Amino acid sequence: MSDALMTIRQMCDAFEVTPRTLRFYESRELIFPERRGQHRLYDRADRARLKLILRGKRFGFSLEQIRQLLELYDPAERNLTQTEATLATARERLADMERQHHELGGAITELREQIAEGELWLQNLKSGA
Secondary structure: OOOOOEEHHHHHHHHOOOHHHHHHHHHOOOOOOEEEOOEEEEOHHHHHHHHHHHHHHHOOOOHHHHHHHHHOOOHHHOOHHHHHHHHHHHHHHHHHHHHHHHHHHHHHHHHHHHHHHHHHHHHHHHHOO
């Protein structure tokens, strides 16, 4: 995308979000569109922030975590602090996801066993055994 400003409709189309979503992120001070009367105009920085917000949400980061990480943006220090904090947060989230994955795997196995037992029980009832 170029440095050109984008309207809310263009942002919605480009990122597959709703206007309500963009206004919500603005109200949470995650993006800062330029206001011209009733119109919101989004620059390259807003697009970059939205991309990071959506990626963070996809990975299960809270909006507060995302906001805190975005606030660490500092090109003067080559974003070292932001990158370190993002990696630490990502490692924590990955550990949570792996734990949930393990728990879910166990629950799936147990549910399959319960279904098999239930089907066998039902089959025995139907056959009169």
